[in-house]
Amino acid sequence: MRDGLPLGLSIFAYGLGFGLVAAQAGFGIARAVTTSAAIYSGSAQLAAVNLLQSGQATLWALFATILVVNARYILFGAALQPWLWQAGPLRAYGSLLLLGDANWMQTMRAIRAGEEDRAYLAGTGTPMLAGWLSGTALGAGTVGLLPRPEVMGLDLMLAAFAAAMAAAMVRARTDLVPIAAGAGAALAIAPSLGPGAAIIGAGLAGGAVAALMHRNAA
Numbered sequence: 001m002r003d004g005l006p007l008g009l010s011i012f013a014y015g016l017g018f019g020l021v022a023a024q025a026g027f028g029i030a031r032a033v034t035t036s037a038a039i040y041s042g043s044a045q046l047a048a049v050n051l052l053q054s055g056q057a058t059l060w061a062l063f064a065t066i067l068v069v070n071a072r073y074i075l076f077g078a079a080l081q082p083w084l085w086q087a088g089p090l091r092a093y094g095s096l097l098l099l100g101d102a103n104w105m106q107t108m109r110a111i112r113a114g115e116e117d118r119a120y121l122a123g124t125g126t127p128m129l130a131g132w133l134s135g136t137a138l139g140a141g142t143v144g145l146l147p148r149p150e151v152m153g154l155d156l157m158l159a160a161f162a163a164a165m166a167a168a169m170v171r172a173r174t175d176l177v178p179i180a181a182g183a184g185a186a187l188a189i190a191p192s193l194g195p196g197a198a199i200i201g202a203g204l205a206g207g208a209v210a211a212l213m214h215r216n217a218a
Contacts, residue, residue, distance in 0.1 A: 001123045001124070001126055001127055003106060003110075003120075003123070003124050004103060004106075004123060004124035004125065004126060004127040004128060005127050007100075007102045007103055007106065007124060007127060007128050007131075008127030008128050008130055008131035009131060010102070010131075011100070011102070011127075011128045011131040011132045011135065012131035012132070012134060012135040013135065014042050014132070014135065015036065015042075015131060015132040015133065015134065015135025015136040015138075015139065016135040016136075016138055016139040017135075017139065018032070018036065018042055018045055018046065018049075018135070018136055018139060019032050019135060019136040019137065019138060019139020019140035019141070019143070020139040020140070020142075020143050021046065021049055021139075022035065022045075022049055022136070022139070022140055023139065023140040023141075023143035024143060025049050025052060025053050027049075027140060028140065029137055029140045029141050032136050032137070032139075032140040033133055033136050033137050033140070035048075035136075036132055036133055036136040037133060039066060039070075040097075040100070040129070040132065041066070041069065041070050042132075043069050043070075043199060044065065044066045044069040044070050047065050047066075047069050047199050047200070048062050048065055048066060050194060051065055054194065064200075065199075065200060068200045068203055068204065069199055069200065069203060071203060071207070072101075072203070073099065076099060076101075076104045077096060077099070079104075079108065080096075080099075080104070080107065080108075080121065083111050083118070084096075084118055084121060086118060087118035087119075091118065091119075092118075094122070095118070095119070095121045095122040095125070096121075098121065098122050098125025098126060098128070098129055099121065099125060100125060100128050102128065103121060103124035103125045103128055104121075105168055105169070106124055107120055107121045107124060166179055174213065177209060177210075177213060178206040178207070178209045178210040178213070179206065181205045181206050181208075181209040182202035182203065182205050182206030182209075183202065184205070185198075185201045185202050185204070185205035185206070186198040186199070186201060186202040188201075189201040189202075
């Protein structure tokens with residue numbers, strides 16, 4: 001949990017930004033916090049809110065948006081499985097409820113350093129969850145007192161966090177190819193279909209290119 005405290009502070013600011021955006025989209029505090037607890041993914045939640053604001057949201061469209069944006073967690077879980085599964089199914093699945101981008105990266109680094117405590121993932125995830133929910137509640141509750149998120153620069157946090165995450169995971173120049181493919185797809189899609197569709201398109205394009213490169217390498 002000590003290792004997770006810096007993550008919790010940064011996620012608190014991210015949650016504050018989402019709370020402001022959600023409140024401006026008509027969410028009350030309870031609805032915003034429930035959304036953050038149930039989905040627990042800033043990128044997916046922002047994409048879903050954008051879809052709702054477009055007036056074209058259906059249940060299936062929201063489900064598909066959240067599924068595609070969060071598809072990376074399938075890979076995160078697969079990477080953790082050999083190490084985390086040794087704690088047993090109940091503890092492993094319970095720990096995954098606290099899985100986020102930041103503590104996944106931190107846990108993977110700890111595993112490479114020889115970490116054997118399987119509670120490390122849940123421990124680092126606890127401050128993150130607390131920061132995310134409290135930030136969401138504060139943002140949604142003070143929307144009338146604070147300026148729009150873009151004035152404070154909070155709308156940049158998702159892009160900044162994603163860039164930092166990508167930079168930390170790059171090991172070779174070839175790793176930049178899927179990133180470039182995703183960025184190109186997002187730039188092509190966003191002007192006509194909006195940022196929500198751009199996130200989905202970027203994920204599909206980057207994932208497809210990465211899979212193709214891995215297949216050719218194998």
